[in-house]
Amino acid sequence: MAGPGRRSMLPTPDGLYVVIADGPRERRFLVLASDLPAPGVPLLATVAFDAPLAPQVAGIERLGRALSGPEPPADLTAYQAAMLRRVLQGLDATLAGASLRDTATALYGERRMSEDWFRASPLRDRVRYLIRRGRQLMTGGYRDLLVGRIGRLPGVPPPGEGPGE
Known part of the structure; x- marks a missing residue:
């Protein structure tokens, strides 16, 4: 090696x-x-x-x-790795039956929740997006990670652009 x-x-x-x-x-x-x-x-x-x-x-x-060969660059940037970790944590919490609010608290902490959690908050949109992205990965989108396509996943709109948001 x-x-x-x-x-x-x-x-x-x-x-x-x-x-x-x-x-x-x-x-x-x-x-x-x-x-x-x-x-x-x-x-x-x-x-x-x-x-x-x-x-x-x-x-x-x-x-x-x-x-x-020479060692390739990292597959994911630090930001992408952190985002993927949050996506998977949000998905795990949702699949375990946690509410949207409980999932957000687990991901971002009680202090951030008390400051930023309201009906039309960007934080709420972000948590919904993370869960949608996690579900998309779970239903086959993980294959894109395996072949190096790690950008925005098809069919999963960014926060604030989904239906009903």
Whole structure:
């Protein structure tokens, strides 16, 4: 593997489970062999044609870069990672039965809630947006993350532009 980092391998009945990590980034792969090939020995990748191809090809490209090339830039900026974390936290809270207000309190804190929570507040719009985006990720939008498309998700309008808002 090029560059600093760590590599862990766990033999399983299906093959060798490999984790390649460099700082906060981590790549996970299943190698259908008992060991990784020596450097310079070709590694064969399998693609399932009954599944979406783009995420599989992107994963193969990431594996190639992780094993042989210079370290790529971070997949997500700090802002994008923080936004994705809030999206997933908002979705988890909603799926667990939390109200919109409880979800907002968990995400932004009691102080911000007391200052900014009212019927037409931007904070309320933001929480609704985070939940919509989370639901879109849950129903297949996560595939866009796998292939590097992390912009605004199709079908999910930004805060204040959704129906009834």
